[in-house]
Amino acid sequence: MTNGSQEPIVGIDLGTTYSVVARLDEHGHPATLVNAEGDRLTPSVVLFDGDDVVVGKEAMKAMTTEAERVAECSKRDVGHRVFHKVFDGKQYPPEVIEAWILDKLRRDAETQVGPFEKVVITVPAYFDEVRRKATQDAGYMAGFQVLDIINEPTAAAVAFGFQQGFLNTEGSTDEPRRILVYDLGGGTFDVTIMEIRGSEFIALATDGDVQLGGYDWDQRLVDLVAETFIREHYIDPREDPNTAGRLWRECEDAKRTLSARSKASVACDYKGFSSRVEITRQQYEEATQDLLDRTRFTAVQTMRAAGLEWSEIDRVLLVGGSTRMPMVRRMLAELSGKEPDASVAADEAVAHGAALRTGLVLAKQRGERAGFRIWNVNSHSLGVVGTDPQTQRKRNGIIVPRNTPLPVTARRVFKTSKPNQRSILVQIVEGESPAAEECSQIGRCSVRDLPRDLPPQTPVEVLFHYKPDGRLKVRVHVPNTEREVETEILRENSLPKEHLDGWRKYICGREPSDYR
Numbered sequence: 001m002t003n004g005s006q007e008p009i010v011g012i013d014l015g016t017t018y019s020v021v022a023r024l025d026e027h028g029h030p031a032t033l034v035n036a037e038g039d040r041l042t043p044s045v046v047l048f049d050g051d052d053v054v055v056g057k058e059a060m061k062a063m064t065t066e067a068e069r070v071a072e073c074s075k076r077d078v079g080h081r082v083f084h085k086v087f088d089g090k091q092y093p094p095e096v097i098e099a100w101i102l103d104k105l106r107r108d109a110e111t112q113v114g115p116f117e118k119v120v121i122t123v124p125a126y127f128d129e130v131r132r133k134a135t136q137d138a139g140y141m142a143g144f145q146v147l148d149i150i151n152e153p154t155a156a157a158v159a160f161g162f163q164q165g166f167l168n169t170e171g172s173t174d175e176p177r178r179i180l181v182y183d184l185g186g187g188t189f190d191v192t193i194m195e196i197r198g199s200e201f202i203a204l205a206t207d208g209d210v211q212l213g214g215y216d217w218d219q220r221l222v223d224l225v226a227e228t229f230i231r232e233h234y235i236d237p238r239e240d241p242n243t244a245g246r247l248w249r250e251c252e253d254a255k256r257t258l259s260a261r262s263k264a265s266v267a268c269d270y271k272g273f274s275s276r277v278e279i280t281r282q283q284y285e286e287a288t289q290d291l292l293d294r295t296r297f298t299a300v301q302t303m304r305a306a307g308l309e310w311s312e313i314d315r316v317l318l319v320g321g322s323t324r325m326p327m328v329r330r331m332l333a334e335l336s337g338k339e340p341d342a343s344v345a346a347d348e349a350v351a352h353g354a355a356l357r358t359g360l361v362l363a364k365q366r367g368e369r370a371g372f373r374i375w376n377v378n379s380h381s382l383g384v385v386g387t388d389p390q391t392q393r394k395r396n397g398i399i400v401p402r403n404t405p406l407p408v409t410a411r412r413v414f415k416t417s418k419p420n421q422r423s424i425l426v427q428i429v430e431g432e433s434p435a436a437e438e439c440s441q442i443g444r445c446s447v448r449d450l451p452r453d454l455p456p457q458t459p460v461e462v463l464f465h466y467k468p469d470g471r472l473k474v475r476v477h478v479p480n481t482e483r484e485v486e487t488e489i490l491r492e493n494s495l496p497k498e499h500l501d502g503w504r505k506y507i508c509g510r511e512p513s514d515y516r
């Protein structure tokens with residue numbers, strides 16, 4: 001696969017704590033682009049400095065002096081209506097904060113590769129439909145045309161396949177290989193079992209946690225240090241946002257030290273008091289054991305969902321900066337009976353996979369032969385909400401179970417209840433719980449303009465179509481006609497197009513374009 005056109009081919013790993021941009025060079029090889037500060041990783045941190053919005057390293061530094069103006073880990077809030085912090089009386093949707101991060105990544109990349117707008121952005125495999133849509137919206141607001149959103153573990157597997165030479169000119173590998181991708185980043189955790197068969201990358205099962213990552217390990221260290229400080233000085237350094245920000249940075253640093261050495265120390269100063277806390281690796285591992293156990297449990301569950309034994313897994317691939325922790329490697333070696341594979345660059349593999357994917361999409365658009373194919377599964381069950389006749393409670397009726405290969409279309413027949421009923425309202429959710437309120441609310445679908453004079457009990461067929469990227473489209477087969485119409489999903493936690501256009505103009509100065 002080569003980059004025959006002049007158009008830069010760029011993939012973006014939009015991470016919770018750090019983001020990475022990669023491009024395909026003239027030989028079709030992925031390479032990380034450095035940012036304006038000369039770094040390969042850009043902190044996904046935003047500082048609201050009056051009218052200025054500062055992204056990256058400088059924003060991260062401000063966490064120790066102007067913590068109240070800093071938005072960090074916005075990816076964790078994606079899918080919610082607004083980010084959990086208020087800045088100068090304003091609350092921003094999390095995807096708007098992500099759009100500012102993407103805008104900085106674009107501007108920095110453009111100084112090296114020239115203007116571009118087509119990108120592939122990666123998302124955790126465990127992101128639900130609402131979060132996928134919000135990520136695409138962030139891309140739009142940053143002035144991009146998002147060609148595809150792909151799952152981070154899949155991207156890492158593609159980068160691994162490329163590195164191993166599976167994606168040579170024929171783009172194939174002889175024997176099928178099964179790999180378990182264990183991806184522990186800054187804020188999210190994913191396990192995906194992939195089969196690489198020839199030039200096909202097939203996801204067999206996926207699971208994860210969008211609220212678990214290196215950040216939680218940092219917090220445990222912060223708590224350890226703060227508890228010692230309280231014992232010594234009867235005052236909690238976490239109560240002041242700037243001190244808490246400084247302490248967090250110190251602890252993140254100490255965590256990295258503990259990956260390489262058996263002890264680290266953290267200094268904490270607050271209100272004229274100071275403590276220096278020494279932490280051994282063993283203490284740290286004990287304090288975070290339950291977090292690791294959660295990832296272990298998920299890995300076991302995913303193996304079960306794929307119906308595989310560990311002996312059937314060829315490699316355990318480590319992805320994400322947090323897999324540098326020795327406790328992760330030890331646990332996986334013990335669980336799988338094989339030494340985990342750290343051959344892909346933990347922080348950069350996902351962006352490299354995204355760049356390879358962008359190259360593929362553009363090659364296809366030019367009518368060239370595709371080098372590899374990706375087959376995905378849905379990470380959450382899709383359901384429609386109904387009312388339990390006995391309890392009158394809202395129930396989730398699952399129509400597409402999780403880990404179903406995508407694309408997939410599920411049909412569901414609803415019946416009109418009244419004579420001349422012109423519309424039907426369908427509420428769609430994602431999740432495993434039978435209780436609808438415990439699931440992620442995708443939105444409502446209003447089937448309107450049904451033909452007049454339909455008798456009660458007329459069947460109306462609704463088709464729920466998951467695209468390969470995990471995004472959902474809903475179509476309705478209109479009774480008594482051959483007509484099938486696409487219905488808009490009315491989303492509760494999603495920005496309407498006019499708002500997206502307004503933010504796009506404000507953030508990157510670009511005019512609205514065709515986008516749904």
Ligand code: AMP
Nearest residue numbers: 015185186214215256259320321322324
């Ligand atoms: P990623 O989003 O994949 O770049 O992962 C970022 C996370 O990896 C952050 O929570 C970092 O603190 C963590 N991380 C990076 N290097 C190390 C290391 N040497 N030891 C432990 N955690 C690390």
